[in-house]
Amino acid sequence: MKPKTALHKKVVKLSATLRPITATQKQWAYSQCFEHIAYRGKNGSMVCSECAHEWSAEGKRGNKCRCPKCGAKLTVSHSLKRKSTQTAHFAVVTTRDNFQVIRVIYVKWCSRKGEKAEYIVNEALQRWFDAEGNEVNIARKKCFMPRYCDAWNFDSDMEIRSRTANYDNIPIYATYPKCRVLPIIRRNGFNGFHYTDPYDLLKGLMSDNKVETLVKTRQYGLLSYYLYRSQYRRDSWQLIRICLRHNYKVKDVTTWYDHINTLERLGMDIHNPLYLCPKNLRSEHNRLVELLKRREEKVRIERERNAEIERQIRQRKDDEAKKTYPQRMSRYLDLVFSDGLIEVSVLQTAEDFYNEGEIMHHCVYTNGYYAENNSLVMSAHIGDKRLETIEIDLKRLIISQSHGAYNQDTKYHNRIVSLVQRNIHKIARRANQKSENADVISA
Numbered sequence: 239m240k241p242k243t244a245l246h247k248k249v250v251k252l253s254a255t256l257r258p259i260t261a262t263q264k265q266w267a268y269s270q271c272f273e274h275i276a277y278r279g280k281n282g283s284m285v286c287s288e289c290a291h292e293w294s295a296e297g298k299r300g301n302k303c304r305c306p307k308c309g310a311k312l313t314v315s316h317s318l319k320r321k322s323t324q325t326a327h328f329a330v331v332t333t334r335d336n337f338q339v340i341r342v343i344y345v346k347w348c349s350r351k352g353e354k355a356e357y358i359v360n361e362a363l364q365r366w367f368d369a370e371g372n373e374v375n376i377a378r379k380k381c382f383m384p385r386y387c388d389a390w391n392f393d394s395d396m397e398i399r400s401r402t403a404n405y406d407n408i409p410i411y412a413t414y415p416k417c418r419v420l421p422i423i424r425r426n427g428f429n430g431f432h433y434t435d436p437y438d439l440l441k442g443l444m445s446d447n448k449v450e451t452l453v454k455t456r457q458y459g460l461l462s463y464y465l466y467r468s469q470y471r472r473d474s475w476q477l478i479r480i481c482l483r484h485n486y487k488v489k490d491v492t493t494w495y496d497h498i499n500t501l502e503r504l505g506m507d508i509h510n511p512l513y514l515c516p517k518n519l520r521s522e523h524n525r526l527v528e529l530l531k532r533r534e535e536k537v538r539i540e541r542e543r544n545a546e547i548e549r550q551i552r553q554r555k556d557d558e559a560k561k562t563y564p565q566r567m568s569r570y571l572d573l574v575f576s577d578g579l580i581e582v583s584v585l586q587t588a589e590d591f592y593n594e595g596e597i598m599h600h601c602v603y604t605n606g607y608y609a610e611n612n613s614l615v616m617s618a619h620i621g622d623k624r625l626e627t628i629e630i631d632l633k634r635l636i637i638s639q640s641h642g643a644y645n646q647d648t649k650y651h652n653r654i655v656s657l658v659q660r661n662i663h664k665i666a667r668r669a670n671q672k673s674e675n676a677d678v679i680s681a
């Protein structure tokens with residue numbers, strides 16, 4: 239994008255005064271950003287990825303070593319791979335005029351066993367911002383895969399790029415420690431980067447007094463949590479202020495947040511500094527986790543016990559319903575309707591329900607129809623061949639359903655329905671009979 243506004247023109251002019259990345263800065267980045275390798279051979283030989291020096295390490299174990307020639311710290315690679323590449327971004331922080339500048343540099347490390355490692359260094363992005371809230375990005379073009387943070391097109395020029403391009407997701411592996419920051423940032427407490435992204439930190443120190451407070455109170459763990467963690471609690475700041483008031487430094491932030499969650503689950507007051515700021519966080523946290531486990535185990539056992547009791551009650555009721563079925567339905571049991579071919583009769587016992595359900599592949603038994611006082615279940619058959627199972631609603635004296643095997647209707651369906659329909663007055667008469675067992679039935 240051509241610089242159009244006065245701001246753009248000014249930044250482009252200032253950018254031209256930035257010096258290229260120095261050899262010292264590059265060397266520093268090489269040592270910081272990559273895991274250098276000692277290629278281990280089958281015969282116990284080692285080859286340094288940095289200077290290609292080869293030496294014998296026969297009998298030596300361990301995954302780390304130092305090259306006896308160039309002194310590089312190396313990680314031993316046991317794989318047979320002979321080639322390796324890594325990429326990273328590092329940042330150089332400086333100022334121009336009243337602008338804070340973050341320069342983001344892409345480095346690629348290419349190593350081939352037996353050759354000195356090669357490095358490719360390219361500046362990819364400069365973020366310019368000032369205390370007035372002006373912000374300008376000078377950058378290379380991103381490739382067609384903008385989601386991949388290292389997909390830069392290094393054939394493109396460093397020029398002003400739209401602020402909508404996403405430069406926030408570029409992970410900065412390390413920030414060169416010698417840096418220049420604006421007076422306002424220094425005044426607000428800047429004293430190093432503490433493993434944060436320099437853009438987020440410096441921008442925060444310019445405009446967010448919470449960042450300033452965390453830096454000034456040296457709560458660096460909380461600082462990076464504050465800047466990045468999406469699971470950051472809503473009431474965090476309130477809790478952090480309690481810590482600050484009591485001079486409590488949170489070193490292990492993850493455990494501290496776990497600890498708060500545990501306190502909450504135990505129903506303890508998280509705003510009580512006695513709980514929130516334990517002297518020995520780890521051991522207190524472990525103690526509470528054990529307590530919580532025991533409590534939850536107790537609840538689980540109790541819940542299982544209750545479920546078992548409920549199951550037994552249900553079972554007892556079900557057994558009772560099976561046992562009392564012939565008695566409860568005694569007034570209907572002898573009902574048989576016939577049209578000369580099809581016969582419809584009442585199921586006599588709970589066992590009949592079982593057989594009907596098994597043979598007809600439906601739920602008349604499993605859903606416990608024998609326990610229903612307001613349903614009469616009949617079976618239609620020709621000789622021994624079962625056709626359909628009929629449920630009659632005794633309250634409304636209508637057929638609720640009539641189905642054959644697998645709940646399908648048979649070709650006799652209409653005939654069966656009309657046969658029952660014609661005889662339903664007989665059921666009605668029985669239903670209205672004052673039975674001696676009536677009280678037992680409804681109970």
Ligand SMILES: [Zn+2]
Pocket residue numbers: 286287288289290291305306307308309310
């Ligand atoms: Zn070496």
